[in-house]
Amino acid sequence: MSEIINSTQAPDPVGSYPHARKVGNLLFLSGVGPRKKGSTEIPGVTIDENKEIIAYNIEEQCHSVFSNVKHILEASGSRWENLIDITVYLTNMKDDFAVFNKIYAIYFPDKATQPCRTTVEINALPTPIGIELKCIATI
Numbered sequence: 001m002s003e004i005i006n007s008t009q010a011p012d013p014v015g016s017y018p019h020a021r022k023v024g025n026l027l028f029l030s031g032v033g034p035r036k037k038g039s040t041e042i043p044g045v046t047i048d049e050n051k052e053i054i055a056y057n058i059e060e061q062c063h064s065v066f067s068n069v070k071h072i073l074e075a076s077g078s079r080w081e082n083l084i085d086i087t088v089y090l091t092n093m094k095d096d097f098a099v100f101n102k103i104y105a106i107y108f109p110d111k112a113t114q115p116c117r118t119t120v121e122i123n124a125l126p127t128p129i130g131i132e133l134k135c136i137a138t139i
Helices: 058-075 093-107
Strands: 002-005 020-023 026-029 045-047 053-056 083-090 116-121 131-138
Touching (some): 026 058, 058 093, 058 131, 083 093, 093 116
Parallel strands (some): 083 116
Antiparallel strands (some): 002 020, 045 053, 083 131
């Protein structure tokens, strides 16, 4: 038995999928990016008329992604401390990993409760963003 969850505070998905799905005591989040609810503007990203990235601030995107994940967790009856596994997708590992890792450490300061994490570089995401998170949490 499972339940579909959608947050009223997180940005609308860019495809046909929910923000999360609850199965037993586990919560599976769909990929979460840095967009803000009700806007096509992406924090920290400047795009040209062809929707190509001309400048971006990965730090600003990271904070926005973490905020969106928190909104989805809260809408699902979970919380930040219940995250158990995170897959991080970066489009520029060489330039962005150190900044991401620094910010990640701020959000997960207690090593005893840090979730497992895998970080991979990919060549593109569905929208002009530099980061996306895929998360699993407990309820």
